[in-house]
Amino acid sequence: MRSDFKRISGGVCAPKGFKASAVQVPIRKLKKDLALIVSEKPAAIAGVFTRNRVAAAPIEVCKAQLKKSSLCSAVVVNSGNANACTGEKGLQDAWAIVRETAKTLGVPDSQVFVGSTGVIGQFLPIDGILAAIPNLCASLSRDGGGDVAEAIMTTDTAKKEMAIEFELEGKSVRIGGVAKGAGMIAPNMGTMLAFITTDINIAQPLLQKALSAGVQKSFNRVSVDGDESTNDMALLLANGLADNALIAEEGDAFERFQAALEFVMVELAKLIARDGEGATKFVEITVSGARSEHDAEVMARTVANSSLVKTALHGEDPNWGRIIAALGYSRIDFLPEKVEIYFGDAPVLKQNFQIVLDEAKAKAELSKRDVSVRINLNLGECSATFWTCDLSEKYVEINGSYRS
């Protein structure tokens, strides 16, 4: 089914009518850190936000904007400073960015959204940011997607963007996406920054529905360290310029869009896991044979979040005991004696605790850059896949000194 989603370049600028830019302001020293995405026609917008009780100022602002109009012309994002735990002044700063951008672009205040990522508890260098906005707006370009991908990076080591094109009822529709996130990534909610653009013509409630469902199967299924950020958000903008007949209810067209969107989001999610802080391996964990998708998802997540499993994978140690122990504390009911475990194509454990581990074969699978762990519960027909990375000494090194 997915084979007809054609990959194209351009990231968030790939869909019709989107431009982007990025500039350097006095937050980080060595790279662009303030980004702008603009839709020439006000786009329907959907959002998913962190469930962290300590939500950053930009999260509050976006939630308020969504309630007002659910139309969006621009998204402004900075990296290097989270604008979280900054109280009233933090909120004022975020609103000031909204107003200055709206004024410069000549759009209503209600159509500008903001995002931040970085260190908690420091005020934004707001004067520098406001002073940079005219230049940011003047630099907008159809080629700006990559600049946004770079500007929102913090400890990320690689840009995370992608775009696809597909046919819908004779029209060509595009979806582009950009994400950041390498640490503080947890499998509940937004989990990072992601901005997705599309030129599809769709009613806002369905746009929100597609985003919320997609997040469950993509960003909520990656995990780097189990920590949940104060700033996570995923925004999805649809400006309608693909000129397809408005999707106003569920049906074939909606399902096709949802599948395409999920494809983009899963690819972005995998890029995040692949770039986990200190990661030397990309790990795909699949639990099958479960009684429900929920069971499979919880168990895959528990294995993915186990420090002992992640360090064993780092050490290329086929220590399946830690995997079954993690399944055991997932609080999901299952029969341990029915469990089967594979590393890649190498079987390790068969039913009734039959250990069929071939150390050399298992080591060979685990020595790859991309590792797959497959667990069959042999209880039902449901499955779920989760993406994570190994836990390395480098993770500790990075996070022991991030602030400094």
Next chain:
Amino acid sequence: MRSDFKRISGGVCAPKGFKASAVQVPIRKLKKDLALIVSEKPAAIAGVFTRNRVAAAPIEVCKAQLKKSSLCSAVVVNSGNANACTGEKGLQDAWAIVRETAKTLGVPDSQVFVGSTGVIGQFLPIDGILAAIPNLCASLSRDGGGDVAEAIMTTDTAKKEMAIEFELEGKSVRIGGVAKGAGMIAPNMGTMLAFITTDINIAQPLLQKALSAGVQKSFNRVSVDGDESTNDMALLLANGLADNALIAEEGDAFERFQAALEFVMVELAKLIARDGEGATKFVEITVSGARSEHDAEVMARTVANSSLVKTALHGEDPNWGRIIAALGYSRIDFLPEKVEIYFGDAPVLKQNFQIVLDEAKAKAELSKRDVSVRINLNLGECSATFWTCDLSEKYVEINGSYRS
């Protein structure tokens, strides 16, 4: 209140009527790995066991024994092999150890309990173990407490034992305890091996009640890596030789015993956190000003389990933002703007996000071996303390190669 619990030596052999021994069997190569604790008079026994759905064979055996008689004459424990995920043969092996020990000591089968810790998914070298039991029983000594503490160690770097003495209605009562656990320690349930002996005279239901309550405030409040073992157990033996009037109902005597027991268990729990795999710091996290003890406990646990907090502490980085972010995803309702945070005596964050962090002072607190993090929610009167350690490169190194 606790000042009149006099610390004494002897570990599990400190209370009257207990002996212990340890020998080397062909499991581990360099140290004693099979231990025995014996009460000369059958003791009332209470137990708390892992909630991991994948429970090891010795867990199943102990649960069955407890249902039969709740009397115990002997506990046999091996390290280096968990006897978990070993199916029917694993159970047979555990029962064979029970029978051989009972026969050698001349006590009923129902009065022998077993425990194991180590690698999952390998069969015990059962012939070697059975052959060693006569020698193990012949070596029993009033001085054997330390041998047990050593024999149950796996990745532990230090023995964990303690004993106290206190007066109860004119009688001298003793409690001794031994524990192991450095990795795969999580804050739910048993979380490690702990064997506690006492010569108090108490009815079994009250003994179980005291143990279960004590576990909640001690072993369930330490965390090294958030993983929960297949083999966790805490056993408490009371042989009555202190000759106090039988404690058959709740009241002053029971409360005094419970306080003494909790004191011993908390000290053992702290020893476990202090010896966390790769730990360079012992960390005490206290959440106060909570609406309930449950709220305080969940929040302290969430902070203690955050990889980002633990790496920051390792790096001696006063990164309070990660602490408040962890509070935020604890799913407990609170007001972020009321939170106050201290590192030791150094205030870091006051109400309304007033950052009072003095970097030099905070660094000085964090550079200590014992670090305290105090969080005041300013919402209520309840508090809870949790113990953990930092997350170091060494943890990754140890766990990347444990099996080999």
